[in-house]
Amino acid sequence: MSSSPFIRDTGRIAKERSVQLNSVHTTKANWLATHDAALFKRDVNRGVQRPITLLVGAFLFIVILSTFAARLFSLQVSAGTEYSQLANGNRxxxxxxxxxxxxxxxxxxxxxxxxxxxxxxxxxxxxxxxxxxxxxxxxxxxxxxxxxxxxxxxxxxxxxxxxxxxxxxxxxxxxxxxxxxxxxxxxxxxxxxxxxxxxxxxxxxxxxxxxxxxxxxxxxxxxxxxxxxxxxxxxxxxxxxxxxxxxxxxxxxxxxxxxxxxxxxxxxxxxxxxxxxxxxxxTIDKGLQKQLYDQLTKTINELGKQRASGVIVGPQSGDVLAMVSLPTYDNNLFSGGISSAEFKTLVNDTNQPLYNKVLSGTYPTGSTIKPLVASAGLQEGNIDINTTVTDRGSIYIPSIYDPSQGFTFYSWNRDGLGTVNVQSAIAKSSNIFFYSVGGGFEHVTGLGIEKLAEYYSYFGLGESTGIDLPNESVGLVPTPTWKQETFGQTWVLGDTYNTSIGQGDLRATPLQMALATNAAATGQLMQPRVFLHAEGEQPADPIVKRDIPVSQANRDIVRGGMKDAIYNGANCSCIFAGVPVTFAGKTGTAQNKAFRTDTTPNHGWFTSFAPYDNPELGTVILIEESQTSGKVVPPAVETYKYYFNR
Structure with missing residues (x-):
């Protein structure tokens, strides 16, 4: 490191001063000896002190300059990337x-x-x-x-x-x-x-x-x-x-x-x-969907009702061709951003517009369950085509605890329907016949609740259908174990009777009943689907959940009873005029009472398939609190007219 100019100048001055003092000492040694000696000593001391002070100042200056340079290096190099990123983040x-x-x-x-x-x-x-x-x-x-x-x-x-x-x-x-x-x-x-x-x-x-x-x-x-x-x-x-x-x-x-x-x-x-x-x-057919919606809306408006559901499923594919749950809602409200007030209105609506009743609503099935009971009774040998029961309008069962007391179970017609076999019992919807098949009466040995529950399971009740939509309910097939665990009560014959005609605690969704009816007709329980395929892909093969263990001969007997229900049953066959194909079906009236004196109207069901010989459509209609099932038939009939005439 080179010397400071301040230090160099101080040294030069000290040297010149020394030469001058020596000269004066030679010429005036005697007179000035004492005085000049003191002066020389003072000047020399000054010459030494000044360089030391300047050296200290220079050292401090260098330290400060070095510290500043180090900090500058840190800002420019060490933290350069960070500050650059922060700058970029701002621009x-x-x-x-x-x-x-x-x-x-x-x-x-x-x-x-x-x-x-x-x-x-x-x-x-x-x-x-x-x-x-x-x-x-x-x-x-x-x-x-x-x-x-x-x-x-x-x-x-x-x-x-x-x-x-x-x-x-x-x-x-x-x-x-x-x-x-x-x-x-x-x-x-x-x-x-x-x-x-x-x-x-x-x-x-x-x-x-x-x-x-x-x-x-x-x-x-x-x-x-x-x-x-x-x-x-x-x-x-x-x-x-x-x-x-x-x-x-x-x-x-x-x-x-x-x-x-x-x-x-x-x-x-x-x-x-x-x-x-x-x-x-x-899998939806837009035209069929609109027809089902229009007809279902028309019917509930005529009846003054609010809640209804309908579904059409391909019996041999499981394809859901139409699905309507009423009341519905406008899903465009949500896609645009629904307000809290609008959402609260939908949630608090007692008619449950956000609720898909087709696959989430569970209801007593009423008489639509009877084709399944008939299939089980025929297959298990409890009845055959020649088995008859006299329907007198009611049956009386003595209490097992007090024979002097008993319970009366009624048919829908208190005057009785006369002698019926399995086909006419389906067509006329005889409760007495199916009490006998399910729980036994007189000469008919009943299936019993365990066998009933087994066959209901074959037809898909009490389990998920496997549909590719969220929030599906599985319904309920009641059993003695379930009743004991739920209510702490023993199962009795009356429970079996109720379960045999779709009352009591039996619950199913409209979708489950559509699939079960289709299975009774075709012998196969299909897995339903609404997704057909993505663009550029081919549809997947239909999925058969299980083959129903009921012979073709026994299925034909049941199918025949369902056809008779359309053309020889309680409903006037005139309402089916205009449908260009033969079809089969079963109505059902399901009690909707929380207790015996409850005056809440019954639900009305109609389940059917068409054409009769080679089904393409399986349809279920449910109108809540419609009181009777006959009023539920027209939406399905009009939909069949549309589909088979287009």
């Missing part, structure tokens, strides 16, 4: 390019659900005002556009904290006019964006909401169970939208771009195009 933005959800089509390619352009408001919480009053003012402005409460906006916007850097979408979606007004207002709002999104639109007047479901914004529960979602994504809820969400969703893309200090885009840095979801085809 780089990423925009989601939403993937289009796959369309949902019926089996013939008719559109049931598609996408339309929509607008979605998103919030970046970390850019929101820090003080609560300013945020409330912002939420109030947004609420006027979104038609949802300030509290709802606050709850969602601040759900992840105010330091959350990812965008959060707010419902409702906006129409174009409202979006254009908001876009102008957004120039003065920080942390709020308007996104163009593909929004779901569902075809109306089909009552397909329970089958298709709907889409809505992802919530925190979704994020906890799935790692492919963000709070700006839409996911399927209920029905096909939920069941096949992974097929329909696709994959979002993005556009990463640089912005200036005012947030205006400068250039695109990277991008990825979205991958659209797949279109899917359902």
């Amino acid at each position: 780089i933005r990423e925009k989601i390019i939403y993937a289009e959800r796959g369309n949902i089509l019926d089996r013939n390619g008719e559109v049931l659900a598609r996408n339309v352009a929509g607008y979605q408001v998103t919030i970046e919480p970390h850019k929101l005002p820090e003080d609560s009053d300013s945020r409330t003012a912002l939420y109030t402005r947004l609420a006027s556009y979104l038609e949802i409460s300030v509290d709802e906006i606050r709850k969602r916007a601040e759900s992840e904290g105010l330091d959350y850097v990812l965008p959060i979408a707010l419902g409702k979606s906006l129409d174009q006019t409202t979006a254009l007004r908001l876009e102008v207002d957004l120039t003065s709002i920080s942390g709020v964006n308007l996104e163009l999104i593909p929004m779901r639109y569902y075809e109306k007047d089909l009552a397909m909401a329970h089958v298709i479901g709907y889409t809505s914004l992802a919530n925190h529960d979704d994020l906890r169970t799935r790692d492919d979602l963000a709070l700006v994504d839409y996911v399927g809820r209920g029905g096909v939208e939920e069941q096949y969400d992974s097929v329909l969703r696709g994959e979002n893309g993005y556009e990463r771009y640089e912005v200036d200090a005012l947030g205006k885009p400068l250039r695109i840095l990277a991008s990825k195009q979205p991958q659209a979801g797949k279109n899917i085809y359902l």
